[in-house]
Amino acid sequence: MKRTPLYNKHVDLNARMVEFFGYNMPIQYTSIVEEHNAVRNSCGIFDVSHMGEFILSGEDAESFLNKMTINDIYTMNPGDAQYSAMCYKNGGIIDDILVYKFDNQYMLVVNASNLEKDFNWLNQHKPDDVIINDVSQETGLIALQGPDSRNILQKVVNVDISKLKFYTFVEDNIDGRNVIIARTGYTGELGYEIYADHDSIQKFWDAIMETGGLIPCGLGCRDTLRMEMKFCLYGNDIDETTNPIEAGLGWITKTGKPDFIGREAVLTAKEHKTRRLIAFEMTERAVPRQGYKLIFQENEIGFVTSGTQSPSLQKGIGLGYVQEGNHKPGTEIGVDIRGKMKKAIIIKPPFYKQGTAHL
């Protein structure tokens, strides 16, 4: 099993370790609820070094990426980050990704589960002059998330981050090493993601931990935090059988672009919607889980793709696909919880509305 550069820190902190797509990762240090609440109320630090990073360079990198991704690359300026996705010709989602634009190159951040698939897909389609360099094995990634993250991070970096806007990044030089500080995240809170080489990321982790006022957080609360925001998780809520329209990713799908792989299928999906990814909360005490059936007036209308007890709302919440027409907020549905019908209501996302991401 692969280890991130921060593996030894997790072991020293007595984290509970689990396998996550080939990586030995911390799922929790003390308690999912405690770690979740730290991110909502103060600050938490995550090791997400398992994520993959590709550097794309070459004169045609921009036009190539615009063809490979569903969002509009041409709207990006150097220093911008963009949430996007890659689709097959049939509209099925290959992966959801982050694109970072530098002066002369791009960085793509991909899910660990899809790294090889993405790399091969990009290479199959690239023009000769585009160079794709997989730097995942040399790159560490820390997410620092929560309303206190700005104050904590400012103590350990040289650049002024007070003006850093949502979904932008800066480069910093710390002890002679290049570090990327991006105001991005997966929690709905004010937060930053820091990319650096292994040695630097280890020092960074220690420096941040020494400031106090935060706790280490595992993948367990990363999942509950993202669910409360209705952020999709690849493999649960989106995959090769779902298209971005039904997944609620129409906002990053720029069908106005002249061409990208999957455009025709996405246009069709826009005109003939068959199902939607919805967010629902339980109105009875119950916890929905992946795979449970969703019911409307005794008819099966879909299934749960992600579910948990929400630590912030203290009730069961879930995401799932339902037939078009049954998807509207306010619709009362049922969830088949191991043979027992429990009541739920479709809500307008996010579940948690006090997030500080835009502070």
Place this chain on the structure above:
Amino acid sequence: MNVPSDLKYTRDHEWVAIKDGIAAIGITDFAQGELGDIVFVEFPEVGDSFEAGEPFGTIEAVKTVADLNAPVSGKILEINEDLDNDPSKVNSDPYGDGWIVKVKLSKSHEQDELMDATSYEELIG
């Protein structure tokens, strides 16, 4: 890992304390650690009867859900209603305030099939 020597155990990681034909039942320290933050316990009704091995309730944690299987046959005498207000007692005090149900035994010989603390410690290694 806390495994009190005066209790009996099952392979499903439940503990049983038997006194005067009545069994108090809960989940072990190991089990609560594996489940993580417990959200609620779904109890049977007082008066319900179960055969040993039959599911009598469920325990929901943030990350997962587990069946509660009857370690012994009998009738439910009492459920720990305090857990409705504070299910985290199962995490913080699994052998004390975190008890789940009390059962009147219907088959006295079954208790001989339960594990003692030494065997249970071997099971969880």
